[in-house]
Amino acid sequence: LLPVGGTYTMTxxxxxxxxxxxxxxxxxxxxxxxxxxxxxxAHRFRDLCQVEVSILPQER
Structure with missing residues (x-):
């Protein structure tokens, strides 16, 4: 699990x-x-990764 989004987390x-x-x-x-x-x-993260990425649906 990697925090993505910038400002308070990694870009x-x-x-x-x-x-x-x-x-x-x-x-x-x-x-x-x-x-x-x-x-x-999340999509940009997936595009830049050289490993498999699973984007899970967000719960609201």
Whole structure:
């Protein structure tokens, strides 16, 4: 689980860099769109990752 969204968490670029370094089997972005950011941050994260990414639906 990687916090994505910027300001209070990593940017999509920073989170992707972290995921690419630790090489998990699956990376899951979280916290995007809760205070700042949006689903677009999760998509950008996925596009930058060299590992499998699972974007889970947000609960509201």
């Amino acid at each position: 999509a670029e920073e989170a992707a860099q972290a995921a690419n370094r630790i090489k998990p089997k699956v990376a899951v972005p979280m916290h995007y769109g809760t205070i700042v950011g949006s689903i677009e941050d």
